[in-house]
Amino acid sequence: MAQSKKDKETLEKLKEVGKEIYRQISSGESPAYELPVRTLNNIYFDKKSFTIKLGDKTSQRQFLNVAHTRKFMQTMLVASEIKKIINEEATVSIRDLYYALKHTIEGTQENTFEDQSESDPIIEDIEASMNLLREELHLAASSKGVIVGNMKIKDGKDTIDLTKMGSGGWGVPSNVEPDKIEIKDLDAEFVLFIEKDAVWKRFNEDKFWQQNKCILITGRGQPSRAERRLVQRINKEYKLPVYALMDADPWGMYIYSVIKQGSISLSYSEEKLATPDTKYIGLTVRDVETFKIPKEVTIKLNKLDEKRLNEMKGYDWFKKKEWQEEFRLMKEKAVKLELEALSKKGIRFITETYLPQKIKSNDFLP
Amino acid sequence: MAQSKKDKETLEKLKEVGKEIYRQISSGESPAYELPVRTLNNIYFDKKSFTIKLGDKTSQRQFLNVAHTRKFMQTMLVASEIKKIINEEATVSIRDLYYALKHTIEGTQENTFEDQSESDPIIEDIEASMNLLREELHLAASSKGVIVGNMKIKDGKDTIDLTKMGSGGWGVPSNVEPDKIEIKDLDAEFVLFIEKDAVWKRFNEDKFWQQNKCILITGRGQPSRAERRLVQRINKEYKLPVYALMDADPWGMYIYSVIKQGSISLSYSEEKLATPDTKYIGLTVRDVETFKIPKEVTIKLNKLDEKRLNEMKGYDWFKKKEWQEEFRLMKEKAVKLELEALSKKGIRFITETYLPQKIKSNDFLP
Numbered sequence: 001m002a003q004s005k006k007d008k009e010t011l012e013k014l015k016e017v018g019k020e021i022y023r024q025i026s027s028g029e030s031p032a033y034e035l036p037v038r039t040l041n042n043i044y045f046d047k048k049s050f051t052i053k054l055g056d057k058t059s060q061r062q063f064l065n066v067a068h069t070r071k072f073m074q075t076m077l078v079a080s081e082i083k084k085i086i087n088e089e090a091t092v093s094i095r096d097l098y099y100a101l102k103h104t105i106e107g108t109q110e111n112t113f114e115d116q117s118e119s120d121p122i123i124e125d126i127e128a129s130m131n132l133l134r135e136e137l138h139l140a141a142s143s144k145g146v147i148v149g150n151m152k153i154k155d156g157k158d159t160i161d162l163t164k165m166g167s168g169g170w171g172v173p174s175n176v177e178p179d180k181i182e183i184k185d186l187d188a189e190f191v192l193f194i195e196k197d198a199v200w201k202r203f204n205e206d207k208f209w210q211q212n213k214c215i216l217i218t219g220r221g222q223p224s225r226a227e228r229r230l231v232q233r234i235n236k237e238y239k240l241p242v243y244a245l246m247d248a249d250p251w252g253m254y255i256y257s258v259i260k261q262g263s264i265s266l267s268y269s270e271e272k273l274a275t276p277d278t279k280y281i282g283l284t285v286r287d288v289e290t291f292k293i294p295k296e297v298t299i300k301l302n303k304l305d306e307k308r309l310n311e312m313k314g315y316d317w318f319k320k321k322e323w324q325e326e327f328r329l330m331k332e333k334a335v336k337l338e339l340e341a342l343s344k345k346g347i348r349f350i351t352e353t354y355l356p357q358k359i360k361s362n363d364f365l366p
Numbered sequence: 367m368a369q370s371k372k373d374k375e376t377l378e379k380l381k382e383v384g385k386e387i388y389r390q391i392s393s394g395e396s397p398a399y400e401l402p403v404r405t406l407n408n409i410y411f412d413k414k415s416f417t418i419k420l421g422d423k424t425s426q427r428q429f430l431n432v433a434h435t436r437k438f439m440q441t442m443l444v445a446s447e448i449k450k451i452i453n454e455e456a457t458v459s460i461r462d463l464y465y466a467l468k469h470t471i472e473g474t475q476e477n478t479f480e481d482q483s484e485s486d487p488i489i490e491d492i493e494a495s496m497n498l499l500r501e502e503l504h505l506a507a508s509s510k511g512v513i514v515g516n517m518k519i520k521d522g523k524d525t526i527d528l529t530k531m532g533s534g535g536w537g538v539p540s541n542v543e544p545d546k547i548e549i550k551d552l553d554a555e556f557v558l559f560i561e562k563d564a565v566w567k568r569f570n571e572d573k574f575w576q577q578n579k580c581i582l583i584t585g586r587g588q589p590s591r592a593e594r595r596l597v598q599r600i601n602k603e604y605k606l607p608v609y610a611l612m613d614a615d616p617w618g619m620y621i622y623s624v625i626k627q628g629s630i631s632l633s634y635s636e637e638k639l640a641t642p643d644t645k646y647i648g649l650t651v652r653d654v655e656t657f658k659i660p661k662e663v664t665i666k667l668n669k670l671d672e673k674r675l676n677e678m679k680g681y682d683w684f685k686k687k688e689w690q691e692e693f694r695l696m697k698e699k700a701v702k703l704e705l706e707a708l709s710k711k712g713i714r715f716i717t718e719t720y721l722p723q724k725i726k727s728n729d730f731l732p
Contacts, residue, residue, distance in 0.1 A: 088713055091571055093564035096709040099663050103710075111662060140567055144510060144586065146537035155532025166521025167541065171512035173533035174567060180533065198459035201506055201540060205457055220510065296477060297465050343462035344469075347454055 004179040006136060007086050013130050014083045021076070031063040031072070035129040036268065043267045045316040050276035052262040052317075054128065071122065077101050077112060078122045082137050091138045091175060094123055128268035133177070135225070140174035143226035146197075147172055148204055149215035151234075154182035162215075167205060172217075176230045186238050191215045191231055192355075193223075193278070195246040195255055199339045199350070206351045215240070222255055225266070225273060231259070232275045242275050243364070245355070248283035249299075249336035250308035256280050261317050280365035281358050283337050285330045290363075291354060297341035301334045322365050370545040372502060373452050379496050380449045387442070397429040397438070401495040402634065409633045411682040416642035418628040418683075420494065437488065443467050443478060444488045448503050457504045457541060460489055494634035499543070501591070506540035509592035512563075513538055514570055515581035517600075520548035528581075533571060538583075542596045552604050557581045557597055558721075559589075559644070561612040561621055565705045565716070572717045581606070588621055591632070591639060597625070598641045608641050609730070611721070614649035615665075615702035616674035622646050627683050646731035647724050649703050651696045656729075657720060663707040667700045688731050 003011075017033065024031045035058060036042070042055040063072045081101055085092055092100070098119040104111050113119050127134050134141060146169030153160040153170065160170055175181070192214050194200045200218035203209070209216045215234060219227040235242050244259055246252030260278040262270030288298060301309070312318050313327050330336070342350040358364075369377075383399065390397045401424060402408070408421040429438045447467055451458055458466070464485040470477050479485050493500050500507060512535030519526040519536065526536055541547070558580050560566045566584035569575070575582045581600060585593040601608050610625055612618030626644040628636030654664060667675070678684055679693050696702070708716045724730070 085713065090713045092568070092709065092713055093706060095564060095704070095706040096568075096713070099704070099707045100709040100713070102662050103660065104662055140564060142563060144563070153532060153534075155534065158530040158532040160530065160532055160534070164524040164526065165536070166519060166524040166526055167539040167546065168519075168521065168526070169537040170531070171535040171537040175533065197508060197510070198461060198506060202458070202462075294469065296468050296470055338461070338465070340459060340461040341465045343458065343466040347451065347456045347458055347462070347466070 003086075003089070006177065006179040007138075010130075010132060010136055011083060011086055013132070014079055014086075017079060017130075018083075030065075032060050033075075033129070034058045034060055035125050038124065038128055038268060040264070043264055045261070047316070049271075050261050050317070051274045052264060052267045052270050054268045074113065074118065074122045075125060078119065079126060082126070082139070085138045091140045093140045093142075094120060094134070097123070097139060124268070133225075133229075133269055133272055135175040135177050135229070138175075141225045143172050143174045143224040145172045145217060145219040145223055145227035146170060146200065147215065147217040147227075147230070149191075149209040149217075150188045150213055151186040151215060152184040154184050155180065159184070163210070167201075169200075169204065169216075172224075172226045172230060174224075174226050176226050176233065178233070181230075183234060183237060186215075186234070186240075187213065188215050188238075188240060189213045190359075191217065191234055191240055191242040192281075193227075193231060193242055193244045193259055194218045194339075195221065195244075195252050196339055199245070202348075203351055206348060208351050208355070212356070219255075223259065225269075228259060228273045228275070232273060235275045235277055242278040243281040243359070244278055245281050245339065246283065247336070247338045248285055248287065248330070249338075250305050250312055252283075253280070254308070254312065257312075257315070257317055281363075282354070283339060283342075284326055284365065285333055285335060285337065286326065287354075288333070288335070288337060291342075291345070293337065293341065294344055297344045298333075298335040298337050301330070301336055305336060306331070320366050326365060369452075369455070372543070372545040373504075376496075376498060376502055377449060377452055379498070380445055380452075383445060383496075384449075398426050399441075399495070400424045400426055401491050404490065404494055404634060406630070409630055411627070413682070415637075416627050416683070417640045418630060418633045418636050420634045440479065440484065440488045441491060444485065445492060448492070448505070451504045457506045459506045459508075460486060460500070463489070463505060490634070499591075499595075499635055499638055501541040501543050501595070504541075507591045509538050509540045509590040511538045511583060511585040511589055511593035512536060512566065513581065513583040513593075513596070515557075515575040515583075516554045516579055517552040517581060518550040520550050521546065525550070529576070531570075533567075535566075535570060535582075538590075538592045538596060540590075540592050542592050542599065544599070547596075549600060549603060552581075552600070552606075553579065554581050554604075554606060555579045556725075557583065557600055557606055557608045558647075559593075559597060559608055559610045559625055560584045560705075561587065561610075561618050562705055565611070568714075569717055572714060574717050574721070578722070585621075589625065591635075594625060594639045594641070598639060601641045601643055608644040609647040609725070610644055611647050611705065612649065613702070613704045614651055614653065614696070615704075616671050616678055618649075619646070620674070620678065623678075623681070623683055647729075648720070649705060649708075650692055650731065651699055651701060651703065652692065653720075654699070654701070654703060657708075657711070659703065659707065660710055663710045664701040664703050667696070667702055671702060672697070686732050692731060 037057040042057040046053045061068045098116040148169045197220045244256045262274035403423040408423040412419045427434045464482040514531045514535045563586045610622045628640035
């Protein structure tokens with residue numbers, strides 16, 4: 001069994017938790033453990049690292065407190081199952097884990113878990129308290145993105161050349177941690193993180209990554225953890241800038257913010273997922289004028305867009321004047337713009353004119 | 367310009383349509399063309415080929431009939447844009463196409479298209495009347511699936527070895543037509559079409575395709591056209607059986623039926639998309655007993671499931687006695703079962719016990 005160093009460390013951490021509980025029981029203490037508080041009042045935007053972070057408030061979970069007993073039991077079950085999974089060198093989905101642990105406790109009518117909404121927060125507790133990603137706990141999150149470009153991936157015995165994927169791409173796996181996946185022979189000048197799969201396909205068909213020496217990735221809408229983690233690794237390991245290409249609407253801009261500094265719900269993991277170096281290359285409402293995009297292909301903002309826009313204006317990470325100006329303009333013009341709308345200017349306008357011009361003129365939002 | 371034979375044929379077909387309209391105009395006739403009726407009363411289940419098909423009713427679209435004029439204009443626009451796209455050797459999404467053609471007609475207040483729901487049916491009209499897939503018209507449908515296994519894909523200059531994808535897979539592109547993609551060196555005994563990505567990942571992690579000589583594909587829920595077309599091609603070109611592995615619920619069973627004989631909405635293309643040879647390997651409600659799956663991990667049918675189950679019982683393609691018996695049992699037991707529930711029996715139960723036993727004992731539903 002060739003367990004990675006990381007796995008051995010994780011197993012050690014898990015064993016220590018178990019040993020401590022065992023010690024407490026043996027010495028007649030009430031079994032308890034400490035875990036970080038994951039509610040809003042312990043989550044903040046760290047302006048220095050430009051990342052959403054978890055504060056240092058903690059709470060105790062006590063077995064002999066009836067309000068905690070069920071969750072205590074569930075935590076022990078999940079931790080022990082994770083140990084088993086790592087030992088078996090498998091990775092399972094969080095849904096698998098839920099099913100594997102669900103049973104009626106002998107001699108009672110009580111189930112260990114009623115549904116997955118009970119086991120998921122326990123997993124998050126363990127991630128946060130052990131400061132480990134769920135991938136490091138051998139739990140697979142979903143991943144749906146694809147990547148191509150001037151680099152290779154070493155994954156187990158396979159070396160995957162991302163310049164030779166044809167019109168498809170490499171489907172990003174759930175776990176892209178360094179002990180699983182090595183990034184090799186990277187020869188690129190930037191990463192282009194594209195919101196939409198259809199647009200990614202256009203860039204890939206035009207072999208944009210070849211002429212422009214870059215990496216093309218899409219998360220097909222809101223990216224999964226794996227796509228974000230992989231981009232963070234490329235950014236950190238190769239000092240590559242990351243450009244995000246999104247629809248000019250509140251949704252696209254929000255996705256950008258998640259790529260850049262993370263989300264509140266994953267605050268405890270954002271240090272390993274967020275890429276604060278990311279820049280917003282487009283689309284912007286200002287592009288409509290700059291690139292003379294016909295009015296017919298813009299879309300009127302609806303009520304929901306306006307509401308979302310107002311919320312986003314208040315977010316700490318959108319306080320920079322460039323973003324406030326873009327939001328103001330969007331509200332004033334009351335329009336949004338999809339990436340596909342650039343097709344009005346020609347099939348290859350986006351790859352041959354729009355993108356190169358934006359990069360050349362350093363026309364980014366921060 | 368290296369246009370494929372297929373593209374030349376498609377362009378020829380498009381030009382003929384244009385020439386005929388031109389001839390009509392020149393000779394003072396009312397411009398018109400014929401197209402197949404795509405309403406329910408012209409769609410049927412062909413028991414011989416076991417596929418959903420379009421009947422032979424047709425209708426005329428006349429320029430000088432005010433009820434048809436707008437659609438006539440739109441059809442000409444779409445056909446002419448498709449000709450341009452093929453000539454430029456590009457592929458665009460149907461959303462791109464909509465934007466590219468949207469404009470206010472000179473001297474009027476009228477837009478060519480108000481939104482995409484106007485251009486999509488026109489594309490379907492052209493597909494149906496020319497008997498071409500939209501991929502052959504260089505229009506990209508979305509695709510989200512991944513594939514691995516004992517085969518190679520030749521795509522342009524790249525040869526992609528699907529045994530060397532690491533823990534990821536090859537992201538299936540939109541267009542998998544023979545003039546774009548060649549299936550090579552296939553050394554497998556069956557195709558396993560898995561409903562869920564998380565389950566596909568389990569099979570891929572266990573290198574199931576290696577030990578069991580097979581191809582593993584998932585469409586991540588309801589598969590896109592590309593995944594279905596690729597599986598049809600493998601089935602036809604290599605005479606490989608296709609097994610579908612789905613949740614034991616009305617939704618999973620419906621997805622199976624789409625893979626096998628197609629859907630009503632794509633009836634005009636099912637000849638090229640459906641794989642009537644597909645067999646249903648599981649899950650079934652009967653499996654609960656056969657494999658002694660604990661009651662706690664089954665889920666109670668809800669009202670919506672029951673309604674869907676009753677509808678499905680009436681479908682022509684589910685009339686076989688084995689399916690009627692399965693539906694009866696599901697109703698009687700009032701339970702459904704997810705693939706992940708097998709994790710209750712062990713992390714690798716599904717790959718090491720369940721699947722091999724089902725195949726060995728030929729325990730399929732037709």
